[in-house]
Amino acid sequence: QSVLTQPPSVSAAPGQKVTISCSGSSSNIGNNYVSWYQQLPGTAPKLLIYDNNKRPSGIPDRFSGSKSGTSATLGITGLQTGDEADYYCGTWDSSLSAVVFGGGTKVTVL
Amino acid sequence: QVQVVESGGGVVQPGRSLRLSCAASGFTFRSYAMHWVRQAPGKGLEWVAIISYDGSDKYCAESVKGRFTISRDNSKNTLFLQMNSLRAEDTAVYYCARDLSLLFRGIKDWGQGTLVTVSS
Numbered sequence: 001q002s003v004l005t006q007p008p009s010v011s012a013a014p015g016q017k018v019t020i021s022c023s024g025s026s027s028n029i030g031n032n033y034v035s036w037y038q039q040l041p042g043t044a045p046k047l048l049i050y051d052n053n054k055r056p057s058g059i060p061d062r063f064s065g066s067k068s069g070t071s072a073t074l075g076i077t078g079l080q081t082g083d084e085a086d087y088y089c090g091t092w093d094s095s096l097s098a099v100v101f102g103g104g105t106k107v108t109v110l
Numbered sequence: 111q112v113q114v115v116e117s118g119g120g121v122v123q124p125g126r127s128l129r130l131s132c133a134a135s136g137f138t139f140r141s142y143a144m145h146w147v148r149q150a151p152g153k154g155l156e157w158v159a160i161i162s163y164d165g166s167d168k169y170c171a172e173s174v175k176g177r178f179t180i181s182r183d184n185s186k187n188t189l190f191l192q193m194n195s196l197r198a199e200d201t202a203v204y205y206c207a208r209d210l211s212l213l214f215r216g217i218k219d220w221g222q223g224t225l226v227t228v229s230s
Contacts, residue, residue: 002154033215033216035215035216035217037155037217039155044205044220044221044222044223045147045155045205045217045220046220047210047216047217047218049216050210050215050216050218051215051216056218086154088154088155090155090157090216090217092214096172097169098157098169098170098171098172099145099157099160099169099214099217100157101154101155101156101157102154103154104154104155
């Protein structure tokens with residue numbers, strides 16, 4: 001059971017938008033920055049979003065992040081077949097003194 | 111460019127030890143926190159441990175506490191994970207990764223991983 005809760009899967013047609021939620025508590029998301037990771041099949045994860053809503057260089061603006069209270073959201077617009085992957089949220093948990101990840105969300109492009 | 115390359119994985123019997131290494135290049139190693147993150151076959155990401163840029167702060171997951179130790183040699187740009195008392199549930203691909211900052215801010219650069227299989 002992950003400390004952060006994500007939906008197991010989301011799907012949408014090409015060109016559409018999907019959002020992935022990440023729910024936590026005051027000891028993690030509520031008081032720490034959230035980051036998001038994309039893991040394409042058979043590859044290492046890649047950082048998509050850090051500090052709740054910042055994109056590393058090279059990450060298209062189709063990917064966006066937001067945070068409100070103890071929840072965070074990743075948005076992907078203009079969905080492409082190449083976006084089919086597993087997505088994970090992560091943050092620091094001050095009570096555990098540990099980095100925690102969500103269980104992952106599989107994005108399917110219909 | 112930034113590279114982190116893990117080594118040391120393999121098949122090991124339960125109860126035995128293994129030491130993973132991670133060679134870093136393309137960035138100022140001593141300026142960044144480093145992580146070990148693992149992924150069991152078909153499962154999600156599980157964070158294992160973090161060490162601050164200078165090695166003064168170390169934290170690890172409850173599941174490995176007392177068995178795994180993270181360390182670094184900034185003179186050799188190398189990260190280590192000493193794994194003792196290995197269990198079947200430690201079987202996973204182990205990723206070495208660089209953080210964005212001195213401690214935790216986001217895990218920016220990941221290696222390709224090294225597979226550890228714990229089996230008799």
